[in-house]
Structures are given as C-alpha cells and as structure tokens.
Amino acid sequence: MILTEEEKREAVEKSRKILSRHDSSKGSLIPVLQEVQSALGYVPPDAMQEVAGHFNIPSVDVYGVVTFYNQFRLTPPGKNQVKLCMGTACHMRGAGIIMESWERVLSIKVGETTLDREFSLERVACVGCCTLAPVAVVNETVHGKMTPTKVDGMLFSHRLANPQQKEDKPE
Numbered sequence: 001m002i003l004t005e006e007e008k009r010e011a012v013e014k015s016r017k018i019l020s021r022h023d024s025s026k027g028s029l030i031p032v033l034q035e036v037q038s039a040l041g042y043v044p045p046d047a048m049q050e051v052a053g054h055f056n057i058p059s060v061d062v063y064g065v066v067t068f069y070n071q072f073r074l075t076p077p078g079k080n081q082v083k084l085c086m087g088t089a090c091h092m093r094g095a096g097i098i099m100e101s102w103e104r105v106l107s108i109k110v111g112e113t114t115l116d117r118e119f120s121l122e123r124v125a126c127v128g129c130c131t132l133a134p135v136a137v138v139n140e141t142v143h144g145k146m147t148p149t150k151v152d153g154m155l156f157s158h159r160l161a162n163p164q165q166k167e168d169k170p171e
C-alpha cells in the first residue's frame with residue numbers, strides 16, 4: 001500500500017515523540033512498537049526505520065518483530081474494520097469459510113486493507129459471543145451465525161448505502 005507524504009511525515013514525527021520517552025534497551029522495543037501502533041493504527045516502514053535507528057538494530061529486525069506478533073498491523077486500518085473471530089467455537093462452526101468469503105468479496109487477504117481504505121480484515125480471538133458462532137465484528141457491531149451469503153449481503157448493503165464507492169481492488 002502506498003502511503004502519502006503526509007502519512008510518512010506523521011509516522012516519523014509520532015515515532016520520534018514516542019522514542020524520546022524510551023531508552024534504547026532491548027526490553028523497550030515491544031512497548032515502543034505498541035505505542036506506535038496505538039498512535040498510528042499500524043506500524044509503517046518509516047516508523048520501523050526510526051525505531052531501528054533508536055535501538056541501533058537493522059530495520060529488518062524490527063520488521064521481523066512486527067510480522068511475528070499478530071497484534072501489529074503493517075497497513076493502515078480501513079474505515080470499516082472487519083474482525084473475524086477465530087476462537088474455538090467459531091473455528092468449529094466454519095470461521096475459515098467465512099474468512100475466505102470476506103477475502104473473496106473484498107479481494108484482500110486477512111491483515112490487509114482495500115486500496116480505497118474502505119475495509120480492512122483481521123482475525124481476532126474469541127469475542128465472547130460463542131453461541132452466535134461463527135462471528136464477525138464490523139466496527140463495533142457483532143454479526144453472528146455468519147454464512148457466505150450473509151457476507152455477500154453485508155457488502156451489497158454497504159455498497160448500496162455508499163454508491164460513490166467503487167469496486168474494492170486488492171492493494
């Protein structure tokens with residue numbers, strides 16, 4: 001995903017501000033990345049570079065940490081965040097098929113954001129509504145007993161309500 005100059009500048013400024021409050025001991029790396037993620041919603045390359053410089057480690061090492069932990073995002077979250085529960089109950093009731101349906105209708109993979117930034121897709125652990133499995137949480141709304149048809153319907157309704165929106169394309 002291509003970031004604007006303004007987004008890159010914001011990433012650098014916010015990362016520097018966060019880093020100024022931390023020492024360069026290795027134990028601070030994860031807390032710093034968590035703060036960057038909470039300030040920006042994701043951990044962009046420019047932020048990783050700043051972090052690498054602060055800890056005096058190669059950027060690829062920071063990238064390795066960010067990609068190792070599920071909690072970190074590499075792309076900006078979409079305007080509509082679709083969280084797919086992959087807890088045991090949802091998994092047993094076909095969460096994998098629901099995930100494939102979302103990936104198909106949005107033309108992105110889990111962890112990605114559509115090019116128009118309208119939707120992002122992520123997997124989450126149990127959201128506490130197991131009786132409704134399989135569950136998807138769109139923004140803050142829980143949608144239970146998901147089926148591929150329901151996924152199609154939800155996206156169709158969204159497009160009807162947002163006629164200016166073009167077809168989602170992969171990043």
Ligand code: FES
Pocket residue numbers: 085086087088089090091125126127128129130131133134135
């Ligand atoms: S496992 Fe999905 S809501 Fe509990």
